[in-house]
Amino acid sequence: xxxxxxxxxxxxxxxxxxxxxxxxxxxxxxxxxxxxxxxxxxxxxxxxxxxxxxxxxxxxxxxxxxxxxxxxxxxxxxxxxxxxxxxxxxxxxxxxxxxxxxxxxxxxxxxxxxxxxxxxxxxxxxxxxxxxxxxxxxxxxxxxxxxxxxxxxxxxxxxxxxxxxxxxxxxxxxxxxxxxxxxxxxxxxxxxxxxxxxxxxxxxxxxxxxxxxxxxxxxxxxxxxxxxxxxxxxxxxxxxxxxxxxxxxxx
Amino acid sequence: xxxxxxxxxxxxxxxxxxxxxxxxxxxxxxxxxxxxxxxxxxxxxxxxxxxxxxxxxxxxxxxxxxxxxxxxxxxxxxxxxxxxxxxxxxxxxxxxxxxxxxxxxxxxxxxxxxxxxxxxxxxxxxxxxxxxxxxxxxxxxxxxxxxxxxxxxxxxxxxxxxxxxxxxxxxxxxxxxxxxxxxxxxxxxxxxxxxxxxxxxxxxxxxxxxxxxxxxxxxxxxxxxxxxxxxxxxxxxxxxxxxxxxxxxxxxxxxxxxxxxxxxxxxxxxxxxxxxxxxxxxxxxxxxxxxxxxxxxxxxxxxxxxxxxxxxxxxxxxxxxxxxxxxxxxxxxxxxxxxxxxxxxxxxxxxxxxxxxxxxxxxxxxxxxxxxxxxxxxxxxxxxxxxxxxxxxxxxxxxxxxxxxxxxxxxxxxxxxxxxxxx
Numbered sequence: 001x002x003x004x005x006x007x008x009x010x011x012x013x014x015x016x017x018x019x020x021x022x023x024x025x026x027x028x029x030x031x032x033x034x035x036x037x038x039x040x041x042x043x044x045x046x047x048x049x050x051x052x053x054x055x056x057x058x059x060x061x062x063x064x065x066x067x068x069x070x071x072x073x074x075x076x077x078x079x080x081x082x083x084x085x086x087x088x089x090x091x092x093x094x095x096x097x098x099x100x101x102x103x104x105x106x107x108x109x110x111x112x113x114x115x116x117x118x119x120x121x122x123x124x125x126x127x128x129x130x131x132x133x134x135x136x137x138x139x140x141x142x143x144x145x146x147x148x149x150x151x152x153x154x155x156x157x158x159x160x161x162x163x164x165x166x167x168x169x170x171x172x173x174x175x176x177x178x179x180x181x182x183x184x185x186x187x188x189x190x191x192x193x194x195x196x197x198x199x200x201x202x203x204x205x206x207x208x209x210x211x212x213x214x215x216x217x218x219x220x221x222x223x224x225x226x227x228x229x230x231x232x233x234x235x236x237x238x239x240x241x242x243x244x245x246x247x248x249x250x251x
Numbered sequence: 252x253x254x255x256x257x258x259x260x261x262x263x264x265x266x267x268x269x270x271x272x273x274x275x276x277x278x279x280x281x282x283x284x285x286x287x288x289x290x291x292x293x294x295x296x297x298x299x300x301x302x303x304x305x306x307x308x309x310x311x312x313x314x315x316x317x318x319x320x321x322x323x324x325x326x327x328x329x330x331x332x333x334x335x336x337x338x339x340x341x342x343x344x345x346x347x348x349x350x351x352x353x354x355x356x357x358x359x360x361x362x363x364x365x366x367x368x369x370x371x372x373x374x375x376x377x378x379x380x381x382x383x384x385x386x387x388x389x390x391x392x393x394x395x396x397x398x399x400x401x402x403x404x405x406x407x408x409x410x411x412x413x414x415x416x417x418x419x420x421x422x423x424x425x426x427x428x429x430x431x432x433x434x435x436x437x438x439x440x441x442x443x444x445x446x447x448x449x450x451x452x453x454x455x456x457x458x459x460x461x462x463x464x465x466x467x468x469x470x471x472x473x474x475x476x477x478x479x480x481x482x483x484x485x486x487x488x489x490x491x492x493x494x495x496x497x498x499x500x501x502x503x504x505x506x507x508x509x510x511x512x513x514x515x516x517x518x519x520x521x522x523x524x525x526x527x528x529x530x531x532x533x534x535x536x537x538x539x540x541x542x543x544x545x546x547x548x549x550x551x552x553x554x555x556x557x558x559x560x561x562x563x564x565x566x567x568x569x570x571x572x573x574x575x576x577x578x579x580x581x582x583x584x585x586x587x588x589x590x591x592x593x594x595x596x597x598x599x600x601x602x603x604x605x606x607x608x609x610x611x612x613x614x615x616x617x618x619x620x621x622x623x624x625x626x627x628x629x630x631x632x633x634x635x636x637x638x639x640x641x642x643x644x645x646x647x648x649x650x651x652x653x654x655x656x657x658x659x660x661x662x663x664x665x666x667x668x669x670x671x672x673x674x
Contacts (some may be wrong), residue, residue: 050627053619078629090624094645095638100625103638108629143645160628 001199002026002049002168007060009041009048018044020224021060026217029196033210034203035235037223037243043087044174045221047198050084064168071208076102083166085157087173092144097156100144101126101163107165129162133189135198151182158189164168169193170201175209187212195206207239220246252606273358278356278370281598282389285374289383298380299581299625301562302533306499307384308473312419312445313469319529320412323439324465324659325413327634329406332396336414337422337443339394348403348432354395354423365397368425372479376505380537385477385503388449393425395449399426404433411442418443422451428458428486437656438464445473452478454486456510461489463656465663468495470527476500484510484542490649492519492642493660494532494668501533508573511542518550520660522667523559525591530559534582537566540573540606549580552647566598569606578608586616587636 002025009019018041026032036042040220048055049062051074062069064080071081092100106116117125130140133155145153154174161169171190175183190200190213202213210218210232217235219226222243227250228234292304315366330351333340352362356563357369357660370389376382377433398407414420432455435539442448454460474497475581482488493501500531503515515538538547553561563582584593597610617639625635651657 027616035553052623052627073632074623074626075631075635084627086624086627088623090618092639092642093625094642094648100628102629103634104628106627107631111629143642164628231381241379250674 001028001174002062002064002201004062005060007048007062009055010058012054012056017058018055018224019048021223024226026199026201028167028199030091030216031194031200031202031213032217032219033215033235034201034219034221034226035205035207035238040221041224042221043172046084046170046203049077049170050074050082076106076111078164078166079108081167083161083169085154085161085166085169085171085174088177089145089153089157091146093146095144097140097142097144098126101160104160105163112134126159126163130159132192133157133159133162134185137166150177151179152176152186154182154186155189158186162193165197168201169198170203172203173205174202175204175206183209184212207235210235222247222250254443267538274359274366275354275369278366279594281374282370282386284309285353285377286325286383286386286390289377289381289386291387292383296381297563298535299428301564302499302501302531304384306473306559307445307447307501312417312443312473314417315413315444315469316416317471318413318416318467319467319469321440321465321468323410324437324463324656326406326437328409329435329437332407332409332416333412334394334409334442335412336418337394337436346405348396348401348440349405350399350401352397354397354425355393357397364399364427367426368414368427368451368453369423372453372481372507373449373477375507376479381452382503382505383475384447384501385449386473388421388423388447388477391498392421392447392449395423395425396422398424398434399429399434400434401446402432404557406435406437408439409438410488411446413439413441413443415443418445420446420448422446422448423526424448426460427448427453428460429454429456430455433459434444435461435463438462440465441467441469441472441474447475450479452453452480452488454480454488454534456483457558457625458483458486460487461652462649463491463653464493464525466492466494466497467662468663468667470496470530472497473499473669475503477505480506480515481505482506482508482510482513482515482621485512486510487514489514489516489650489652490518493520493663494519495663496522496524496527497532498528499531501535502513503535504537506547507536508540508542508545508547509540512544513542514546516548516550517553518647520644520647520664521561522664523553523555523561523591524667525556525558529564530555532559533562535562535564538568538578539576539577540569542573544575545573546577547579548650550650551582552644552645553584553593553654554587554643555584555593558590560591561593563593563595563597563612565596565603565610565665566600567608567610569601569603569608571602573603573607576603576606576608578606580610582612583643584614585640586614619643633669636664640664640668
């Protein structure tokens with residue numbers, strides 16, 4: 001599904017290398033987690049994959065089902081089935097959540113040569129998806145993320161994921177700013193979307209999110225590279241011992 | 252000054268031709284006196300520093316090119332009134348509680364109530380800031396609408412068209428809304444190649460006045476407007492203006508809050524694309540709080556690209572004793588490129604100690620983070636930009652009370668942004 005080879009990325013503004021030869025492959029139907037200390041390049045990876053400005057790829061490749069991601073615009077990557085759940089979802093006053101979602105869905109469908117969804121069908125679709133995430137009609141009517149609590153913003157991200165049905169979902173520290181109940185709700189939403197046709201890359205600092213979203217594979221990232229890969233037990237190890245031992249081991 | 256002589260000399264001739272004896276000729280003569288004393292505006296005047304009035308002062312209008320006609324706003328249930336190149340079509344029958352007449356017939360029909368308004372609010376509004384183009388309007392305008400809403404709720408739609416491509420239009424409307432009455436005034440379109448439109452509005456205690464206008468989308472357009480309003484106790488004045496492009500637009504609102512617990516809102520959205528011709532859009536507002544417990548609100552937003560210039564000059568004056576005043580003012584511009592500019596001069600002058608007044612002004616570009624957020628969901632860059640423009644304009648659009656009119660304005664916005672039909 002997602003195949004990253006020898007990816008080198010630097011910040012355009014500062015000429016500062018962030019990713020230094022990252023290799024990662026995520027198979028269809030799997031949930032991979034990336035953990036790592038602050039500044040290891042986790043969020044940069046999510047931004048580079050989704051096409052945010054400000055980063056320069058100096059070497060390496062990233063493909064989604066054989067399609068080169070790095071040469072595409074962010075919206076093209078989205079239509080190819082890539083989705084990034086933001087760590088800090090953006091507030092957009094004056095644009096209704098429903099309008100936003102429908103615009104996004106129809107833009108993707110159009111890009112893929114599919115028919116646009118009618119207003120009626122769309123409403124039905126969103127209501128059904130929103131219900132399981134405990135998102136009420138009032139929240140759907142409000143402007144995008146405006147006045148939403150931390151938990152509501154993250155649930156809204158998962159709702160977008162549920163409506164857009166991407167094949168490759170990246171969750172960038174989705175657990176940040178969430179209390180235990182909110183995290184459970186978000187995790188349930190993600191788990192409901194797990195399927196043999198869809199893969200997840202879950203970026204997190206802490207093991208606790210992985211109690212709720214059980215990963216198949218755990219990677220440890222440090223200094224712009226994947227330094228260790230293992231099963232769910234690797235996350236527990238980090239939780240108990242911190243990153244110091246792992247970093248020392250690699251050095 | 253050569254231009255001044257050229258403009259002012261023919262005025263004497265026109266004045267001499269005007270019918271004598273009626274209230275309009277006396278008002279015109281008084282305005283002429285004011286105008287001669289003030290002189291025409293120039294760049295050296297404090298309130299014309301950012302906007303060059305030369306083309307508004309010029310003796311004759313420049314012929315407009317490439318007109319872009321636009322369907323008028325659609326307002327169901329409103330009385331339709333048309334001015335073509337400044338010439339009025341026959342007026343419709345007035346319903347009960349509403350008197351309608353034309354300025355051109357004012358003297359012969361002895362419409363005495365208009366005599367207390369015509370040129371009066373304009374004259375009072377010449378201090379502390381002089382407004383020579385308003386006095387010029389009172390001198391020259393021989394046509395306009397006289398509306399008196401005595402009771403009940405009424406809506407009037409004034410639909411302008413340009414007439415000839417060289418039309419130089421002066422219209423002067425007088426509006427009086429009686430105690431407890433409610434009047435909605437919609438204005439659509441462009442009244443001339445060059446137009447100078449003045450509205451005097453007198454709101455009795457408890458009267459309500461809503462005003463929405465769309466000034467057209469032509470690039471080659473020169474427009475100056477003034478609204479002078481006198482607002483009585485507990486009355487509500489709300490005005491929203493939408494303008495697209497235009498070589499030179501100056502919209503002035505001079506609102507005088509006289510009675511306690513009155514409300515005055517004035518808002519505007521201007522979209523300027525300087526690709527075809529240079530665009531300058533100027534909103535100049537002066538709100539005087541002269542009573543207790545009143546609220547005023549100014550919300551102006553401009554979206555500028557391809558070298559367009561936006562100007563905002565907004566003042567709140569709180570007179571001694573106007574306690575519990577709540578004055579709010581925001582002016583913001585969104586610059587879609589580095590060639591465009593926004594010049595803002597917010598002013599507060601407060602002589603009462605128990606008031607709440609705030610003002611803010613910002614100039615910015617599209618938020619890159621928000622743009623990326625939308626694009627990461629699959630929305631194409633142009634459409635994402637357009638959504639963010641709509642987002643930027645949202646609180647100005649919210650000043651339009653009628654949802655149907657707000658939808659029509661949004662549709663025009665989307666057109667300007669190149670989005671075509673709304674989703």
